[in-house]
Amino acid sequence: MSNDDREYAIINQRLVEKGDKERLRAVLREQLIKSGWRDALKLECRKVVQEQGLDNISVDEIIKQVTPHARATIPSDVKQDLLNRIKEIVQNESDSF
Amino acid sequence: MVDPASGSQQQQQPPTLSITVVPLNVLDDPLVQELDGDEDLTGGGRLLHPLSEAAILEASQSFYEDIVDDVILGIVFEVHRGAKLGLTALLEDGVTGDTQCDFDGDETTRSSTGGGGEAMDFDAASEMLSSAAVNSKKPAECVCPNCQRNMAASRFAPHLEKCMGMGRNSSRLASRRIATSASRQADLVSDDDCDDDDWTASGASERQDHRIMSGEGGGGGGSKNKRRHHLHKKDKNSPRRKKWKNGSNGDNNHSNSNSSSGHPSIASSASTVPGAEGADGMNTGSTGGGNTMETMGLSERRTLLTTMCGVISEHTGRMCTRSLRCPQHTDSQRKNVRQVILENHTETDSHLLPTIGGDKDKDMIDVDTWEEGDSLASLLTAQSHDVPTPGAEASPAESTSTSASSTSSSARRRTEQQPSVTNSKTNSKKNNGKKFKGEA
Numbered sequence: 002m003s004n005d006d007r008e009y010a011i012i013n014q015r016l017v018e019k020g021d022k023e024r025l026r027a028v029l030r031e032q033l034i035k036s037g038w039r040d041a042l043k044l045e046c047r048k049v050v051q052e053q054g055l056d057n058i059s060v061d062e063i064i065k066q067v068t069p070h071a072r073a074t075i076p077s078d079v080k081q082d083l084l085n086r087i088k089e090i091v092q093n094e095s096d097s098f
Numbered sequence: 099m100v101d102p103a104s105g106s107q108q109q110q111q112p113p114t115l116s117i118t119v120v121p122l123n124v125l126d127d128p129l130v131q132e133l134d135g136d137e138d139l140t141g142g143g144r145l146l147h148p149l150s151e152a153a154i155l156e157a158s159q160s161f162y163e164d165i166v167d168d169v170i171l172g173i174v175f176e177v178h179r180g181a182k183l184g185l186t187a188l189l190e191d192g193v194t195g196d197t198q199c200d201f202d203g204d205e206t207t208r209s210s211t212g213g214g215g216e217a218m219d220f221d222a223a224s225e226m227l228s229s230a231a232v233n234s235k236k237p238a239e240c241v242c243p244n245c246q247r248n249m250a251a252s253r254f255a256p257h258l259e260k261c262m263g264m265g266r267n268s269s270r271l272a273s274r275r276i277a278t279s280a281s282r283q284a285d286l287v288s289d290d291d292c293d294d295d296d297w298t299a300s301g302a303s304e305r306q307d308h309r310i311m312s313g314e315g316g317g318g319g320g321s322k323n324k325r326r327h328h329l330h331k332k333d334k335n336s337p338r339r340k341k342w343k344n345g346s347n348g349d350n351n352h353s354n355s356n357s358s359s360g361h362p363s364i365a366s367s368a369s370t371v372p373g374a375e376g377a378d379g380m381n382t383g384s385t386g387g388g389n390t391m392e393t394m395g396l397s398e399r400r401t402l403l404t405t406m407c408g409v410i411s412e413h414t415g416r417m418c419t420r421s422l423r424c425p426q427h428t429d430s431q432r433k434n435v436r437q438v439i440l441e442n443h444t445e446t447d448s449h450l451l452p453t454i455g456g457d458k459d460k461d462m463i464d465v466d467t468w469e470e471g472d473s474l475a476s477l478l479t480a481q482s483h484d485v486p487t488p489g490a491e492a493s494p495a496e497s498t499s500t501s502a503s504s505t506s507s508s509a510r511r512r513t514e515q516q517p518s519v520t521n522s523k524t525n526s527k528k529n530n531g532k533k534f535k536g537e538a
Contacts, residue, residue, distance in 0.1 A: 008153065009160060012157055022164075025161075026165050026168055030172075042170065046174055046178075050178070058181065060175060063174045063178060064170065064174050067170065067174065071166075072163070072166060084162050087157075088155070091154050091157050091161070
């Protein structure tokens with residue numbers, strides 16, 4: 002396990018260094034906006050804020066409440082697309098060791 | 099150092115390779131070793147072996163989750179910030195309020211194109227576009243509140259000076275008028291809202307009664323809560339549509355007659371202009387001023403509130419026009435103002451929620467603006483009903499009478515526009531006019 006972590010850390014650092022991660026993030030954001038996921042999530046967040054009351058809401062709280070739903074509702078094609086891209090990059094990374 | 103690496107290499111790679119690589123790396127890059135400790139364990143931040151399929155899958159999965167979490171975090175931050183600053187409703191109403199947008203777009207389009215055909219288009223996207231276009235176009239065309247002429251914004255101020263005969267010290271009023279000319283136009287154009295005026299009328303008279311009843315205290319802070327309570331209770335039962343907007347419009351027309359009659363002192367003392375014209379100018383100005391926020395569409399409010407502080411000053415009763423970070427007001431003040439204003443709007447449009455905020459806001463504005471008397475001077479009702487303002491006595495009789503007569507006529511005009519205004523409203527209006535004529 003610790004090995005996996007280390008590998009992960011390495012690849013992560015590579016991706017960050019090469020700007021791949023940033024690029025992927027931008028791509029994902031765009032796709033999610035296009036699919037309406039972002040708006041839905043915002044709505045969700047606002048609902049949470051309303052439920053909790055404006056005064057006793059924190060970012061952590063919102064994240065805790067919203068994340069499971071948000072992850073689950075990501076359109077599968079978007080998810081697949083992103084996963085493929087990541088896989089490709091990781092593959093390259095591990096090939097060019 | 100070698101152990102973990104070789105442990106995983108049993109899967110794919112001959113251990114000899116890693117054994118040669120690791121010490122080399124460590125030897126070559128002592129700096130790297132110091133700098134990024136963790137990665138260095140596996141050889142200076144380099145993978146020692148190609149990953150297995152499973153490992154790649156796993157890694158990409160966790161990357162994916164990482165990135166998704168990042169995106170979620172970004173959105174959450176945005177929403178959180180918006181909520182805390184009271185900007186949520188400003189920035190994101192396109193998301194929730196489809197009905198709002200429809201209504202709003204419709205309204206603004208109509209107001210700026212003079213009843214043009216754009217309003218026919220109810221497609222959400224084009225709605226947004228058109229309202230955006232309208233927003234950007236709006237400042238280019240101004241309508242003189244006095245002579246109803248269209249003109250470029252750059253010509254507007256000079257025109258006002260001439261048209262209204264105001265001097266240099268009227269620049270404040272002029273700028274106010276610029277801001278409100280659009281809403282006046284909306285008034286003129288959307289006469290087809292007559293059916294909505296039923297609601298207005300009942301609402302306004304209701305409110306009027308309450309004000310007379312509970313406003314006796316002269317609008318001190320003490321009576322505020324009481325009144326709010328009254329209004330709140332009553333208004334909950336009335337299923338008025340577009341309540342805030344029309345209700346306050348009626349309220350304004352109404353309070354305008356009161357304000358101008360109750361406050362000739364302001365009209366005449368604030369401007370060094372000869373009575374009749376000056377007072378009339380003030381009145382038109384105040385009509386617009388009072389209507390500003392109410393007649394503004396949501397998008398207009400949004401743009402306004404996203405660009406300026408907007409806190410309603412207790413002293414002048416005007417909105418603070420400084421930037422969003424204006425040091426005079428606190429974030430919470432801004433938040434409150436936005437909440438109140440936008441709540442009102444959402445309530446009017448969703449016609450589902452009980453209007454708590456609307457009355458609250460109105461009351462607050464009432465109380466806050468009573469000194470100024472030219473925007474929402476409903477408090478003056480109380481004053482003008484019971485006590486003649488000291489200013490009224492002090493001011494020259496001519497200007498008082500002119501302003502009173504002009505306003506009573508304007509009040510009548512208003513009444514005609516709203517055929518279904520209830521009796522109590524008209525009566526009280528006329529009474530006001532009479533009263534002040536008599537006084538003068």
